Amino acid sequence: MLADPQAFQIRAADATDLEQVIALDERVTGTAKEPYWNELYTRYQTRRPKERFFFVAEEEKDDNSESIVGFIIGEVRAWEFGSTPCGWVFAISVDPATRLTGIGTALFDVISESFKKVGVHTIRTMISHKNHELLSFFRSEGLTAGPYLQLEKELN
């Protein structure tokens, strides 16, 4: 189902959005992490801003006020793990009440275009294999298993 194009708009995040972004993230993940978000926003504004993207989806409510119903964050990373430059998406979230209305796809489309404009033609992310909903979302956007395997070890 496609969302009503008038129902929401995608734009670059600004400082006034942070409070709602933090609240949405806490609602979805169950963890409040205000210092993380403040540090991330500052980093995105001040360092390599042309290769870092932070977009929000904003919905107009019945009383004409606006609320943030989704966000996506990503950046160009080069030569990590021997990889040529690629666009990493490391956060995406949509308000559970507005899912399956096209907001996630619209956010993904905007960040994909932004990566293309700076010369990047591969988009990459990492998802817990227990997060079926998010895995399904990225699959539906055309992402498939990439050439890397993520490995880790518990340090005792």
Next chain:
Amino acid sequence: MKLQTASRLAIYAVLELAGNPDRQLSAAEISDKYDISTHHLAKVLHTLGRAGLVRSVRGASGGYTFSGNAKRTTLLDIISLFEPVDAMQMDGMEPGEHTSEGLALRSVLTEIDEITQATLNSITVSTLLKQAASKTAVAQE
């Protein structure tokens, strides 16, 4: 990973029916396209019907329709109707698994199983239809 024939037939049937939401298709129409046994497909459709994924319509112009949610039904949902996907947990202890070597081997195989399950559970009918359409476009170029 090799799928059992019933699982493969079920996926084809679901894709065909979900991809033609305005039509009722007979088992023969589907089996013709994929060059598979109509008899075997009919059995598979029966199982899919009991799982609520397809509905059969009787009568001269009858056939089958998809009755699931294409954006929510995954390959794992379909395959697990016909074969165990979580083989490591289904089979219990395998020979030698009381040893440290057996346990080490089991943990590697469990890793593979978990990735397989996560992959199958992330591909919806709708995503696979989209992927098939893009392959058709490439084939026609």
